[in-house]
Amino acid sequence: MSAASFLTDFHHVATFGATDNNGVERQAATAEDKLSRDWFAEFAARHGWEVRVDGIGNMFALIDFVPGAPYVMLGSHLDSQPLGGRFDGAYGVLAALHAAAEIAERVAAEGKVPVHNLAVVNWFNEEGGRFAPSIMGSSVFAGLMDETEMLQVADLGGVTVAQALEAIGYLGSDQRPDVAGYAEIHIEQGRILEREGLTLGAVDYSWHTQKLDIEVLGEQSHTGATAMADRHDALVAASKVVLLVHDVTRKFAAEALVSSVGRLTLEPNSPIVVARRVHLVADLRSASPQVVAEARGSLMADIAQIARDHDIRINVNDFDIREIQYYPQDGLELTEKVAANLGLGVRRIRTMAGHDSVAMNRIVPTVMMFIPSVDGVSHCEREFTTDADMVSGVAALTGVAWKMIHGALAETSSQPDSTKAFAS
Amino acid sequence: MSAASFLTDFHHVATFGATDNNGVERQAATAEDKLSRDWFAEFAARHGWEVRVDGIGNMFALIDFVPGAPYVMLGSHLDSQPLGGRFDGAYGVLAALHAAAEIAERVAAEGKVPVHNLAVVNWFNEEGGRFAPSIMGSSVFAGLMDETEMLQVADLGGVTVAQALEAIGYLGSDQRPDVAGYAEIHIEQGRILEREGLTLGAVDYSWHTQKLDIEVLGEQSHTGATAMADRHDALVAASKVVLLVHDVTRKFAAEALVSSVGRLTLEPNSPIVVARRVHLVADLRSASPQVVAEARGSLMADIAQIARDHDIRINVNDFDIREIQYYPQDGLELTEKVAANLGLGVRRIRTMAGHDSVAMNRIVPTVMMFIPSVDGVSHCEREFTTDADMVSGVAALTGVAWKMIHGALAETSSQPDSTKAFAS
Numbered sequence: 031m032s033a034a035s036f037l038t039d040f041h042h043v044a045t046f047g048a049t050d051n052n053g054v055e056r057q058a059a060t061a062e063d064k065l066s067r068d069w070f071a072e073f074a075a076r077h078g079w080e081v082r083v084d085g086i087g088n089m090f091a092l093i094d095f096v097p098g099a100p101y102v103m104l105g106s107h108l109d110s111q112p113l114g115g116r117f118d119g120a121y122g123v124l125a126a127l128h129a130a131a132e133i134a135e136r137v138a139a140e141g142k143v144p145v146h147n148l149a150v151v152n153w154f155n156e157e158g159g160r161f162a163p164s165i166m167g168s169s170v171f172a173g174l175m176d177e178t179e180m181l182q183v184a185d186l187g188g189v190t191v192a193q194a195l196e197a198i199g200y201l202g203s204d205q206r207p208d209v210a211g212y213a214e215i216h217i218e219q220g221r222i223l224e225r226e227g228l229t230l231g232a233v234d235y236s237w238h239t240q241k242l243d244i245e246v247l248g249e250q251s252h253t254g255a256t257a258m259a260d261r262h263d264a265l266v267a268a269s270k271v272v273l274l275v276h277d278v279t280r281k282f283a284a285e286a287l288v289s290s291v292g293r294l295t296l297e298p299n300s301p302i303v304v305a306r307r308v309h310l311v312a313d314l315r316s317a318s319p320q321v322v323a324e325a326r327g328s329l330m331a332d333i334a335q336i337a338r339d340h341d342i343r344i345n346v347n348d349f350d351i352r353e354i355q356y357y358p359q360d361g362l363e364l365t366e367k368v369a370a371n372l373g374l375g376v377r378r379i380r381t382m383a384g385h386d387s388v389a390m391n392r393i394v395p396t397v398m399m400f401i402p403s404v405d406g407v408s409h410c411e412r413e414f415t416t417d418a419d420m421v422s423g424v425a426a427l428t429g430v431a432w433k434m435i436h437g438a439l440a441e442t443s444s445q446p447d448s449t450k451a452f453a454s
Numbered sequence: 455m456s457a458a459s460f461l462t463d464f465h466h467v468a469t470f471g472a473t474d475n476n477g478v479e480r481q482a483a484t485a486e487d488k489l490s491r492d493w494f495a496e497f498a499a500r501h502g503w504e505v506r507v508d509g510i511g512n513m514f515a516l517i518d519f520v521p522g523a524p525y526v527m528l529g530s531h532l533d534s535q536p537l538g539g540r541f542d543g544a545y546g547v548l549a550a551l552h553a554a555a556e557i558a559e560r561v562a563a564e565g566k567v568p569v570h571n572l573a574v575v576n577w578f579n580e581e582g583g584r585f586a587p588s589i590m591g592s593s594v595f596a597g598l599m600d601e602t603e604m605l606q607v608a609d610l611g612g613v614t615v616a617q618a619l620e621a622i623g624y625l626g627s628d629q630r631p632d633v634a635g636y637a638e639i640h641i642e643q644g645r646i647l648e649r650e651g652l653t654l655g656a657v658d659y660s661w662h663t664q665k666l667d668i669e670v671l672g673e674q675s676h677t678g679a680t681a682m683a684d685r686h687d688a689l690v691a692a693s694k695v696v697l698l699v700h701d702v703t704r705k706f707a708a709e710a711l712v713s714s715v716g717r718l719t720l721e722p723n724s725p726i727v728v729a730r731r732v733h734l735v736a737d738l739r740s741a742s743p744q745v746v747a748e749a750r751g752s753l754m755a756d757i758a759q760i761a762r763d764h765d766i767r768i769n770v771n772d773f774d775i776r777e778i779q780y781y782p783q784d785g786l787e788l789t790e791k792v793a794a795n796l797g798l799g800v801r802r803i804r805t806m807a808g809h810d811s812v813a814m815n816r817i818v819p820t821v822m823m824f825i826p827s828v829d830g831v832s833h834c835e836r837e838f839t840t841d842a843d844m845v846s847g848v849a850a851l852t853g854v855a856w857k858m859i860h861g862a863l864a865e866t867s868s869q870p871d872s873t874k875a876f877a878s
Contacts, residue, residue, distance in 0.1 A: 046706040068841065111482075111672060112722035113730070159724035185725075201814035219679030239678065241725065250537060250834035253714040255643030258703050260830060265715055266700045276690045279682050290677040291689055293725045297608075298536035298563040299578045300583035301665065301717045301735040302808075303833045306537070311725040313677040383679040384726075406684060410674035 033421040036128040044116035053411025056110040058155035059194035066108040083202025088167040088194045100208035102434045105151030115413025117217045126150045129428040144435040146210045153386045160185045168386035172393045212390040213397040215427045221406030229377035230364035231400030236388045238319040240351040242312040247343040250306035267340045268308035275312045287316045361397040369431035388435035395439035457845040460552040462686030468540035477835025480534040482579035483618035490532040507626025511578035511619045512591040524634035526858045529575030539837025541641045550574045553852040568859040570634045577810045592810035596817045606646045636814035637821040640850045645830030655803035656789035658813045662743040664775040666736040671767040674730035691764045692732035699736045711740045785821040792853035819863035
C-alpha cells in the first residue's frame with residue numbers, strides 16, 4: 031500500500047459534503063452521499079472490480095480470486111451525521127479499498143490462490159440521522175431488519191428510503207455476494223487508546239443499548255391569556271424528562287452508563303402557544319444489561335411521577351434494543367498478532383457505539399478494530415485522527431484481511447465464553 | 455341583526471380548516487385561510503360593499519355613507535393557531551360583519567347620514583404561529599412594523615409572507631382606507647367573566663409583554679461513545695432554561711406574571727447525537743413592567759450560571775417588547791352604557807393576550823370588548839363560548855359601532871391618566 035495514495039484519497043473523499051469547520055454533512059441518500067458513492071464505484075472500476083448495489087443501497091466491490099468461493103468482506107459506511115466528522119465510517123471504507131487493492135496486487139504477484147474471494151462494502155445508512163433506525167444496510171444484509179419495511183421508513187420531510195435511493199440512482203437489485211467473514215476498522219470515538227498511547231484496539235464486545243420513545247401529552251393553551259395554574263405544559267414536563275435521562279447516570283459508577291436525549295420535537299412549536307405534545311428519544315447504553323434495566327426502571331418510575339405531578343399523559347415505549355455482542359476470540363488474537371508484526375501497540379476494547387460489524391458479527395466471523403480519536407470527540411466537525419494512525423490502521427486491516435482470505439477465523443463461533451470476554 | 459343568520463355564518467366559517475376535535479387549523483396565508491378570506495369577500499359582495507386588499511394581505515369591506523369621510527373600522531382576524539380554536543379572531547370578524555350589516559340597514563331605514571363611514575377588517579396574521587411576529591397586519595397598518603421587512607419574514611419551511619400571500623391570491627395593492635376609530639370584540643381567553651357570571655368585558659389596558667430569544671450552544675457529540683464527563687449537551691442546558699422560565703413566576707404573587715417557552719428547536723435532532731444547538735423563545739407577560747423587568751433580570755443571572763456550569767455559551771436577546779397600552783376612558787364608558795341598555799353584565803378587564811386592537815389603539819380611539827371563554831382555555835381545540843354569549847356580543851358591538859359612526863370617541867386621546875387606569 032502507498033500511504034500517500036491512501037491519504038490523497040481519504041482527504042479527497044472528505045471534500046464531498048465538506049463543511050466550513052472541517053466536518054462533513056453527508057447524510058444517507060443525499061446528493062453529497064451520491065458523490066461519495068460515485069467515487070467508490072469509480073475507484074472499483076479503475077481497479078477492474080465488479081460493483082453491485084443491492085435492494086437497500088449497499089454497495090459491494092468484488093475481487094474474484096476463486097470462482098464461486100464466498101467473500102471476505104471489508105468495509106464501513108460513507109454516510110455521516112448532520113455536521114458530522116470526516117473520519118466516522120469514511121475512514122473504514124477508504125482503508126478497506128486500499129487494503130483490498132494491496133491484497134489484490136500481492137495475490138497476483140504471489141500467484142497462489144487464496145481460500146476466499148475479497149469484497150469491499152459501503153453500507154447504506156449506518157448513521158440513522160435521516161432515516162431511523164441506524165445500521166440499516168448491514169442489518170438488512172444480516173437478516174436482522176426487513177428490507178421492505180426499511181424501504182418505507184421516511185425522513186422528517188416525508189421522503190422514504192426507497193424514494194431517496196431512487197433519486198440518487200442507488201436503489202439497486204443486484205444479488206448480494208455470499209460472505210465468509212467480515213472485518214472493519216473505525217475510529218474509537220472515545221479517549222482510551224489516546225490516553226494509553228496505543229494505536230490499535232481489538233474490539234471484544236459491544237455494549238448493551240436500548241432506546242426509549244417518549245411522548246409527552248399536555249394541553250395546548252395561550253402563553254399569555256392562560257393562567258399558570260391552568261396550564262398542562264408538555265414542554266415543562268418534557269424538560270424534566272430530559273434532565274432525568276441525564277441525571278440517572280449518576281446512580282451508577284462513573285461512565286458505567288451513558289444516557290442522553292438527542293431528538294426532541296414540539297407541537298405546535300409556536301412562540302405564543304403552550305405545547306400540547308413533545309416527542310423525544312432517549313438512548314441508554316452500558317456494558318451491563320442490568321445497569322440499563324435498572325436505569326430504565328428508575329426512569330419509568332420518575333416519569334410516571336412527573337405525569338402525575340403535571341396531570342398529563344406520558345407514553346414510554348422500548349425500542350431498538352441491542353444486546354451485548356461478543357466478537358470471536360480468534361479474531362482478537364489475529365488482530366493482536368498482526369499488531370505485533372507491525373510493531374503497533376494494541377489492547378482489547380469494548381465499543382459503546384453501534385457499528386455495521388455488530389450486525390455482521392451475527393452471521394459471520396467478524397473482526398473489529400479501532401484507531402485513536404483525538405480528544406475522544408465524534409459525531410461533530412472537530413472529530414480528528416492523525417494521518418499516521420490512519421496509515422497504521424490500513425496496514426493492520428491489510429494484515430488481518432490477508433489472513434482471513436487464507437482461511438483464518440473460518441471455523442469459529444462468534445459467541446465465546448462470556449465470563450472471559452467480560453474480564454477484558 | 456338576526457341571531458340565527460349570525461350563528462349560521464359563524465358555524466359555517468368554523469368548517470374552513472375544521473379539525474376532528476372541533477377546532478380549526480387555519481394558519482395565515484394557507485389554503486384554509488384562503489377559504490375564509492374568499493367567504494369574507496363573498497359576504498361583502500353580497501351586501502354591495504367594496505372590498506380592498508392591502509400590501510400585507512389585510513382585507514377591508516367598505517360601507518360608504520358619507521363620500522370622503524374616514525371609516526370607523528370593526529374587525530379582528532380569521533387566521534388561527536395550529537390546531538387552534540374556532541372562536542379566537544373569527545368570532546370578532548363575524549360579529550363585525552353582522553354588526554355592520556345591521557347598521558347599514560338602520561342607516562338606510564332612518565335616512566339620516568352619520569359622521570363617519572363604516573368598514574369591516576380581517577387583519578392578516580394576528581396569530582404569528584407560522585410567521586413571527588404576531589399582530590402583523592394591523593401593526594403594519596398602524597405603522598408599528600415595516601411592510602417590506604414583514605413581507606420577507608419566512609416560515610419554518612422557508613416560504614416568505616410575500617410568497618404565501620401571492621400563492622393564495624391575497625397579496626394586494628389597494629389603498630388603505632382612512633380610519634377614524636376602531637372597535638373589536640374577542641373571546642376573553644381567561645376565566646374572569648365566567649367566574650363572575652358577566653357577559654361583557656370592557657378592556658381597559660393590555661399587559662406589558664416581552665420575549666427572550668435564547669440560543670444555547672453546546673458541542674455535538676456521540677450519545678454512545680462520548681463519555682458523560684466530556685459532553686456539553688445543549689439540550690440538557692436548554693431544559694434547565696425551560697424550567698427556569700416556568701419557575702420564575704413563583705417569585706411573584708400568584709398570576710402576577712405568566713411565562714412560558716412555546717418554541718424550541720434542536721440541532722442536529724438526531725437520536726444518537728448529543729445536541730450542539732437549541733434555539734428557544736420565552737414569552738413573559740405581566741400587568742407590571744417592573745415584574746417583567748425583575749423576572750428578566752432573575753432569568754439572565756440564572757441562565758448565565760447554567761452556561762458556566764455546563765461550560766457552554768448561551769446568547770439571550772430581548773425582542774417583541776410591547777408596553778402597556780391603555781384604551782380610551784370614554785370608550786370604556788361607552789361599552790358600559792351600551793351593556794346597560796342591553797341588560798348585559800359588564801366589568802373592566804385587562805388583556806394578557808395581544809390583539810389587533812392594541813396596535814390600532816396607538817393610532818385611533820379604540821374600543822375592545824370581551825365575551826366569556828368556557829374554562830378560560832384558548833389556542834386549543836376545546837376553546838368554547840356559548841351561542842348566547844356570542845349573540846349578546848354582536849349586539850354590544852353593534853351598539854358601540856352605532857355611537858362611533860355618529861361621532862363618539864372622535865375627540866379623545868388614547869392615553870388616559872395611568873394611575874386611574876391601573877386602579878381598575
